[in-house]
Amino acid sequence: MQSPLQIQTSLKENILDSENQNIKMQIENLSIFYRDFRAVANVSMTIYAKKIVAIIGPSGCGKSTLLRSFNRMNDLVSGSHIEGQVYLDGEPLYERNVDVVDVRRRIGMVFQRPNPFPKSIYDNVAYGPRLYGVNRKSDLDEIVERSLKQAALWDEVKNKLHQSGLSISGGQQQRLCIARAIAVQPEVILMDEPASALDPISTLKIEELMHEIVKDYTIIIVTHNMQQAARVSNYTAMMMIDEQRAGRMIEFNDTNIIFTNPKDKRTEDYVTGRFG
Amino acid sequence: MNAELHKDQSSFGARVRNAWQHGDRLYRLLLTVAALLVMILVIGIGYELWQNSALSRQAFGWKFLITSDWDPALNETFGALPFILGTLITSFIALLAAIPLGIGTAIFLAELAPDWLREPLGFLVELLAAVPSVVYGLWGLFVYIPVFVRPSAEFLNKSLGFLPLFEGPVFGPSRLAAGLLLAIMVFPTITAISRDVFRAIPNSQREAAMAMGATRWEMIYQVLIPYGTSGLLGAIILGLGRALGETIAVTMVIGNNLDLSASLLRPGYTMASIIANEFTEATFDLYLNALIEIGLILFAMTLLINIIARLLIWRVSQRTKAEVRA
Numbered sequence: 001m002q003s004p005l006q007i008q009t010s011l012k013e014n015i016l017d018s019e020n021q022n023i024k025m026q027i028e029n030l031s032i033f034y035r036d037f038r039a040v041a042n043v044s045m046t047i048y049a050k051k052i053v054a055i056i057g058p059s060g061c062g063k064s065t066l067l068r069s070f071n072r073m074n075d076l077v078s079g080s081h082i083e084g085q086v087y088l089d090g091e092p093l094y095e096r097n098v099d100v101v102d103v104r105r106r107i108g109m110v111f112q113r114p115n116p117f118p119k120s121i122y123d124n125v126a127y128g129p130r131l132y133g134v135n136r137k138s139d140l141d142e143i144v145e146r147s148l149k150q151a152a153l154w155d156e157v158k159n160k161l162h163q164s165g166l167s168i169s170g171g172q173q174q175r176l177c178i179a180r181a182i183a184v185q186p187e188v189i190l191m192d193e194p195a196s197a198l199d200p201i202s203t204l205k206i207e208e209l210m211h212e213i214v215k216d217y218t219i220i221i222v223t224h225n226m227q228q229a230a231r232v233s234n235y236t237a238m239m240m241i242d243e244q245r246a247g248r249m250i251e252f253n254d255t256n257i258i259f260t261n262p263k264d265k266r267t268e269d270y271v272t273g274r275f276g
Numbered sequence: 277m278n279a280e281l282h283k284d285q286s287s288f289g290a291r292v293r294n295a296w297q298h299g300d301r302l303y304r305l306l307l308t309v310a311a312l313l314v315m316i317l318v319i320g321i322g323y324e325l326w327q328n329s330a331l332s333r334q335a336f337g338w339k340f341l342i343t344s345d346w347d348p349a350l351n352e353t354f355g356a357l358p359f360i361l362g363t364l365i366t367s368f369i370a371l372l373a374a375i376p377l378g379i380g381t382a383i384f385l386a387e388l389a390p391d392w393l394r395e396p397l398g399f400l401v402e403l404l405a406a407v408p409s410v411v412y413g414l415w416g417l418f419v420y421i422p423v424f425v426r427p428s429a430e431f432l433n434k435s436l437g438f439l440p441l442f443e444g445p446v447f448g449p450s451r452l453a454a455g456l457l458l459a460i461m462v463f464p465t466i467t468a469i470s471r472d473v474f475r476a477i478p479n480s481q482r483e484a485a486m487a488m489g490a491t492r493w494e495m496i497y498q499v500l501i502p503y504g505t506s507g508l509l510g511a512i513i514l515g516l517g518r519a520l521g522e523t524i525a526v527t528m529v530i531g532n533n534l535d536l537s538a539s540l541l542r543p544g545y546t547m548a549s550i551i552a553n554e555f556t557e558a559t560f561d562l563y564l565n566a567l568i569e570i571g572l573i574l575f576a577m578t579l580l581i582n583i584i585a586r587l588l589i590w591r592v593s594q595r596t597k598a599e600v601r602a
Contacts, residue, residue, distance in 0.1 A: 105489035108487065111480060
């Protein structure tokens with residue numbers, strides 16, 4: 001059996017050859033540790049600008065951990081550290097002089113459960129801009145409207161902008177969180193199973209919304225819903241857990257190839273529902 | 277036990293279930309009685325205070341609240357104003373000092389302290405709450421006042437002495453001393469409850485703020501404090517309840533003087549300390565009734581404050597429910 005690393009390298013070249021696109025992020029031989037435990041091992045991948053990348057794999061394979069390393073959210077967990085490097089536009093994120101606040105501004109995140117602040121809808125969306133010093137009412141109004149429109153929520157909430165962000169439905173709350181994330185116009189948006197707590201109709205709305213905003217943003221989504229990955233993503237990364245219980249990326253390719261003609265037997269088993 | 281139950285149920289199913297239902301009812305009855313007892317106790321205390329202050333209420337009416345003559349020896353007139361003011365002023369000073377200190381410590385304990393420090397420090401805070409108040413009083417009199425309060429009072433008098441609030445002469449035992457000692461006594465209450473308020477805030481709120489690029493400090497004051505406002509208010513009000521009712525430590529350091537000046541640096545009196553000081557000396561009925569009426573006022577004030585605290589805590593739980601709905 002080929003080692004995961006070899007597979008990735010060959011695939012990466014494959015993608016690079018076949019398509020001529022802007023590289024937004026590069027993950028280089030990244031391993032993530034919690035104290036001594038290696039949760040994610042030797043992941044390398046290239047993420048192209050204004051595409052959707054899905055990360056799939058069985059529960060506990062380190063998908064979320066990997067995603068959270070892209071905007072250094074793992075820093076908040078005590079005892080976590082990494083080896084390898086993550087690049088955004090060619091600049092390394094894990095360096096001593098890197099401003100984490102700036103990283104998180106450029107790489108936004110949407111979480112599994114909607115987590116609006118118990119503030120008004122308006123203040124939720126305006127939170128980020130205010131954080132970065134936008135205070136003029138007319139500017140904020142414009143940003144709030146634009147963000148809510150992009151998040152396909154404007155029509156539903158335009159008459160109740162000053163009601164609590166918690167007063168709307170779960171699906172609306174999640175779109176509010178997306179609006180909050182895009183209000184600061186990040187370059188990349190990370191989505192950690194953004195629809196797993198939502199009903200099918202809300203899920204569909206989130207997926208349509210992703211197709212809409214990918215014109216402007218690069219999106220990386222973790223999902224354990226394979227149909228969702230197939231529906232929304234341009235590229236898919238398949239992760240599995242190895243014998244040391246570390247998550248490894250076993251295949252990374254065009255979504256069509258992953259779902260119709262995967263190279264790895266385990267990917268095939270997983271996407272055809274034989275396990276997982 | 278469980279296995280036996282199942283065996284029984286096969287043969288005597290109906291009976292066993294019935295017995296359990298009776299047990300249920302009995303248990304429920306016991307608990308209801310216990311709960312009712314609490315209510316009866318509160319109403320009973322209020323009633324006794326009301327009944328036993330009848331003479332004083334009839335003699336002075338509402339004027340009791342706003343007059344300041346406390347003259348049991350000659351004229352036998354009584355007014356509670358100095359004590360009400362003393363209680364309010366010392367409690368206010370206590371809160372002014374204890375709120376920033378207590379909430380700050382709570383933020384440190386819940387959000388910033390390294391893991392190895394959290395538990396020991398939290399334990400110490402809880403220990404502070406368990407120190408008997410007479411010990412606080414002694415410590416206040418012999419350490420706190422000479423080492424900290426008096427020098428601070430002298431400094432305030434020198435720099436701000438033109439304000440009536442900091443008029444001299446400077447005494448050791450004073451309203452300021454009582455207020456600052458109360459601050460230390462309510463500090464653990466405010467800290468412990470505020471810490472629990474912060475701990476109860478879902479982690480998703482912290483992540484949301486951090487992922488937006490907030491610094492830790494921005495996260496704390498823009499997201500956590502607004503999220504926990506009602507709970508923090510509850511903590512403060514419970515601290516206030518303790519400050520209002522505290523008796524022995526205050527009596528030891530306030531100087532017990534009917535002085536009605538606005539100065540914090542002079543000795544004063546509180547409702548709790550006048551009762552403690554004069555209850556055994558109350559030689560005639562009106563005197564005793566007047567003291568009991570002060571008790572009634574204090575009881576009503578603390579009751580009101582606890583009701584407000586309950587309402588605030590209830591509001592927090594309502595809001596948390598809305599969060600979970602997602």
